[in-house]
Amino acid sequence: MFDINKVNKKDLETLLEVMTSGIASYDYELTHGKNEMQFVSVTISRGDRKYRHNSKFDKAFLCRLETMFYEIYKRLMVPDPEIEYKKRKLFLNI
Numbered sequence: 001m002f003d004i005n006k007v008n009k010k011d012l013e014t015l016l017e018v019m020t021s022g023i024a025s026y027d028y029e030l031t032h033g034k035n036e037m038q039f040v041s042v043t044i045s046r047g048d049r050k051y052r053h054n055s056k057f058d059k060a061f062l063c064r065l066e067t068m069f070y071e072i073y074k075r076l077m078v079p080d081p082e083i084e085y086k087k088r089k090l091f092l093n094i
């Protein structure tokens with residue numbers, strides 16, 4: 001669903017929307033560092049549980065974030081985290 005060779009805010013929003021829709025909420029903040037380098041802080045919440053991740057905003061970050069969602073689901077106590085992860089990952093690849 002997103003082009004891994006180009007990274008932009010819409011790609012991040014698409015990934016977060018698909019992976020959290022109906023089971024969690026998300027928030028993120030993009031900041032600029034030296035030399036126009038971008039950083040991102042992502043917070044994913046479900047009830048009183050939160051998961052935070054900070055990283056340089058690049059294509060490797062999007063790949064890591066996508067693969068981390070199974071563990072994020074487990075930490076947020078999403079029912080059937082493996083099934084939920086596989087279902088949403090399949091949707092991203094359509």
